[in-house]
Amino acid sequence: VTLKIDASPKLARKIPDTLLGVFFEEMGRGGAGGLWAELVSNRGFEAGGPNTPSNIDPWLIIGDDSSIFVETDRTSCFRKNIVALRMEVLCNNDCPAGGVGIYNPGFWGMNIEDGKTYNLVMYVKSPQTASLTVSLTSSDGSRNLASITILVAGKSNWIKVKQKLVPQGTDRTSRLQITSEKKGVVWFDQVSLMPADTYKGHGFRNGLVSMLLDLKPRFLRFPGGCFVQGGWLRNAFRWRESIGPWEERSGHFGDCWNYWTDDGLGYFEFLQLSEDLGASPIWVFNSGLSYNDEVDTAAIAPFVKDVLDSLEFARGSANSSWGSVRAAMGHPEPFPVKYAAIGNEDCGKQFYNGNYLKFYSAIREAYPDIQLISNCDGSSGPLDHPADLYDFHVYADAKTLFSMKNTFDKTSRIGPKAFVSEYAVWKTDAGRGTLLAALAEAAFLTGLEKNSDVVEMACHAPLFVNDDIEKKWNPDVIVFNTWQHYGTPSYWMQLLFRESSGSIVHPTTISSSSSSNVSLAASAITWKDSDNSSFLRVKIVNFESVAVQVTISTTGLQASIDVLRSTATVITSSNVMDENSFSNPNKVVPVKSQLFDAAAHMQVTVAPH
Numbered sequence: 001v002t003l004k005i006d007a008s009p010k011l012a013r014k015i016p017d018t019l020l021g022v023f024f025e026e027m028g029r030g031g032a033g034g035l036w037a038e039l040v041s042n043r044g045f046e047a048g049g050p051n052t053p054s055n056i057d058p059w060l061i062i063g064d065d066s067s068i069f070v071e072t073d074r075t076s077c078f079r080k081n082i083v084a085l086r087m088e089v090l091c092n093n094d095c096p097a098g099g100v101g102i103y104n105p106g107f108w109g110m111n112i113e114d115g116k117t118y119n120l121v122m123y124v125k126s127p128q129t130a131s132l133t134v135s136l137t138s139s140d141g142s143r144n145l146a147s148i149t150i151l152v153a154g155k156s157n158w159i160k161v162k163q164k165l166v167p168q169g170t171d172r173t174s175r176l177q178i179t180s181e182k183k184g185v186v187w188f189d190q191v192s193l194m195p196a197d198t199y200k201g202h203g204f205r206n207g208l209v210s211m212l213l214d215l216k217p218r219f220l221r222f223p224g225g226c227f228v229q230g231g232w233l234r235n236a237f238r239w240r241e242s243i244g245p246w247e248e249r250s251g252h253f254g255d256c257w258n259y260w261t262d263d264g265l266g267y268f269e270f271l272q273l274s275e276d277l278g279a280s281p282i283w284v285f286n287s288g289l290s291y292n293d294e295v296d297t298a299a300i301a302p303f304v305k306d307v308l309d310s311l312e313f314a315r316g317s318a319n320s321s322w323g324s325v326r327a328a329m330g331h332p333e334p335f336p337v338k339y340a341a342i343g344n345e346d347c348g349k350q351f352y353n354g355n356y357l358k359f360y361s362a363i364r365e366a367y368p369d370i371q372l373i374s375n376c377d378g379s380s381g382p383l384d385h386p387a388d389l390y391d392f393h394v395y396a397d398a399k400t401l402f403s404m405k406n407t408f409d410k411t412s413r414i415g416p417k418a419f420v421s422e423y424a425v426w427k428t429d430a431g432r433g434t435l436l437a438a439l440a441e442a443a444f445l446t447g448l449e450k451n452s453d454v455v456e457m458a459c460h461a462p463l464f465v466n467d468d469i470e471k472k473w474n475p476d477v478i479v480f481n482t483w484q485h486y487g488t489p490s491y492w493m494q495l496l497f498r499e500s501s502g503s504i505v506h507p508t509t510i511s512s513s514s515s516s517n518v519s520l521a522a523s524a525i526t527w528k529d530s531d532n533s534s535f536l537r538v539k540i541v542n543f544e545s546v547a548v549q550v551t552i553s554t555t556g557l558q559a560s561i562d563v564l565r566s567t568a569t570v571i572t573s574s575n576v577m578d579e580n581s582f583s584n585p586n587k588v589v590p591v592k593s594q595l596f597d598a599a600a601h602m603q604v605t606v607a608p609h
């Protein structure tokens with residue numbers, strides 16, 4: 001097989017700076033209990049709904065019916081989070097050892113680490129003087145890692161308690177408990193425990209953010225996906241409810257992925273995350289459509305106004321009405337939102353086109369520089385409405401996605417550009433993240449690089465999954481539990497593309513002397529590193545189960561090749577269905593070696609798969 005690369009400047013083309021990014025959706029507990037470092041699950045006792053009595057899950061009670069009575073009522077000091085927990089201690093001096101109370105096991109346990117600081121905030125009300133013990137313990141409460149005593153002066157109003165807990169010892173599945181040994185009544189609300197050490201102090205779990213940073217994502221698409229749409233409109237993500245002080249956010253039940261989120265990871269935090277990643281924010285907003293209900297275009301005006309407000313929140317000066325809310329949250333500088341997606345997978349619904357046009361013209365007028373993204377696929381024919389970009393989603397088996405590397409070859413070169421905002425191999429071929437999936441996805445990406453005159457952006461989906469949840473969407477890019485994480489082969493594959501955005505792509509042709517089909521995909525890019533050295537990267541995907549001898553023949557290079565700085569990086573494994581796991585996170589990862597025979601014309605053996 002011969003792979004010809006024409007690296008001459010005349011055929012070179014710059015890839016958009018934004019080509020590759022990441023898509024964060026609140027699904028698979030990727031945010032609440034994942035990227036967002038809050039350790040208390042259902043911190044405001046709102047997850048059971050606003051009516052009482054309500055289910056306080058996963059909070060549980062320490063003590064029995066004769067020693068403690070716990071109930072929910074609607075006496076909170078927070079208007080939007082009206083449910084509070086009332087705890088009545090019935091025992092007095094005869095309480096069981098350690099007292100009675102409540103505990104929260106977090107999201108499948110709290111990762112509490114020796115010597116680290118954890119910030120506790122909670123709201124308490126007690127008409128009589130109360131002495132509360134707040135502890136971090138093992139999951140069964142038998143081992144104490146940290147304890148503090150809080151004295152609550154008897155008052156009829158709520159007080160905010162702020163304390164630090166520094167555990168002695170590590171436990172990956174700890175719980176937070178609040179106990180008392182004295183008769184009396186105490187109310188609790190908004191009980192939060194956050195590690196002091198989060199990324200830039202912004203509340204993001206360090207290890208997970210560093211995985212994202214390593215990908216050098218050029219954009220962050222958020223917050224969904226289906227999460228944006230909702231099964232019903234009343235359960236769709238609403239940015240306005242997710243900003244401001246965390247205690248005052250209402251939280252909501254995301255009925256697409258069927259779990260409650262306190263929206264601690266809200267619109268502001270997504271914008272902050274984009275900034276922290278050096279990624280351009282792509283705000284996907286609800287277009288007035290969900291899976292089961294739609295807002296008639298005749299009544300869409302309030303939704304349009306709401307989106308304009310969200311853009312003012314992000315981009316307005318600190319003196320504007322919504323910009324001042326952002327400034328009060330600690331970010332006086334605007335967030336540079338340059339892209340907005342009008343809905344997600346809504347094309348074809350009764351009111352999509354009508355609603356789309358209303359959003360489109362209002363945003364275009366107020367923010368002419370914002371690139372607007374339509375949900376309708378424009379890859380095979382022109383759209384019937386104006387757009388700067390169109391969404392293209394593909395979930396397919398490996399063979400299909402491999403063959404889709406040519407999808408954009410024939411797409412019209414005029415009109416809106418493609419945003420491949422969700423792509424992945426799924427179902428059988430994907431397992432929980434196989435090498436096979438990564439191979440097909442890599443081939444597909446080489447096609448996007450080559451067609452990046454019409455494909456402006458692309459991102460894999462979904463990004464994160466908490467391994468502890470029962471029902472998982474497979475595969476995902478990053479798998480985590482309370483304290484560990486690993487990248488699936490798709491993650492490591494994407495790492496080999498991280499220099500692609502903004503680089504130069506060169507034409508490649510694959511030819512074979514044998515008559516049998518060659519299942520290879522390839523692309524070639526050049527870019528300049530920070531020290532101003534030029535690099536050529538040739539990526540080859542061998543989709544076959546046999547090794548392939550490839551003659552790489554590069555013409556038009558503007559400089560000689562420095563063998564000492566030439567490397568080969570291989571991702572493969574003995575079985576194409578191999579996956580990474582917590583016990584073997586490095587089973588399928590890139591392996592780098594020096595390429596001693598690097599030359600403009602060279603022979604390489606490309607391993608099977």
Ligand code: AHR
Pocket residue numbers: 025224225226227344345422461462
């Ligand atoms: O990525 C998972 C889901 O797939 C997204 O929420 C949705 O847009 C698509 O159907």
